[in-house]
Amino acid sequence: MRQAGRYLPEFQEVRAQHDFFTVCQTPELACQVTLQPIERFDLDASIIFSDILVIPQAMGLKVEMAPGIGPVLPQPLAGPNDLSRLVQPNVNEALKYVGDAITLTRHKLNGRVPLIGFTGAPWTLMGYMIQGGGSSTMAKARSWLYKYPEETHKLLQMITDVIVDYLVMQVKAGAQLLQVFESNGDYLNDALFTNYSFKYLKQISERVRKQLKEANIPEVPMIAFPKGATMNSLKILTMDQSYEVIGLDWTVDPIEARKQLGANVTLQGNMDPCAMYSSQDEIVDRAQKMVSNFGKTRYIANLGHGILPDTPISSMEAFIKGVHSV
């Protein structure tokens, strides 16, 4: 989950010396910070250090990481005419640094835990490309869906094409699972989710699996994290079976999710990142309840969104202890 490293002093030390995207683009540094939580905690998987915004960057948009704010795109897409500013990159060149970081990290992990590769989903990336950063309403991006439906599909398709190559490259480089972050799922009702999110999530899964098959490379499980999706949208995605794993945000009730989504899908989630500020005993207790409520099979324990930067390290230890003690 986003910002896994932010609350760690050893991550802050690296960040004090290097700009965010320099860490992403330098395989030795990206590998180093990917391994930091693995070396400190008893975790069961690692996620490659990068960011979802490396795709808009590869497509020609400038992205900066503003301290205390997050990603900023100073020249966002103002309207459909701006699509001409985008390039369709050769992913194996433009994002080679991510593949190199993955390969190096797989070697350094030496089988200790699996390595997850990831990408932002098309609608989520489109949101950042139009808003110029995070937004509490996504109003500009959402207006596109009504004002420019045709151009929206054109943009989403352009992004999808990059994502497919990007994910295939990550598996070739050594990623053992792939997670697709639809973090802006909050802003879509069921009709918009179906037309502008699910359509492309499905296409991504199908094309990635097909390309891997053609290259004689074994498929890897895929996780979709449609943050804020309604239960109906979650059902649409689950029934389709394009993704082996559905990530749930912290607003979804575990028992209800199992009931509605069935026992045949793997669920991932979903402790509220803010619950990490309660006492250690309470965190252990909440983590145990979470695991019991989801059930111990077909389940990946996680937070329900990115960890907050000032989360106490002792909270993370309590969370892991709780999860492993069920």
Ligand code: 1CP
């Ligand atoms: O957990 C990890 O450290 C692994 C690497 C990782 C991942 C998986 C980072 C590093 N970012 C992400 C994914 C990511 N990035 C998502 C999808 C997951 C989610 O919904 O949280 C999103 C939406 C982003 C965009 C992003 N990057 C934001 C959110 C901005 C907003 O308000 O919408 C922020 C704050 C970042 C910065 C970032 N990315 C990663 C780190 C460690 C940080 C902190 C910045 C820093 O160190 O300066």
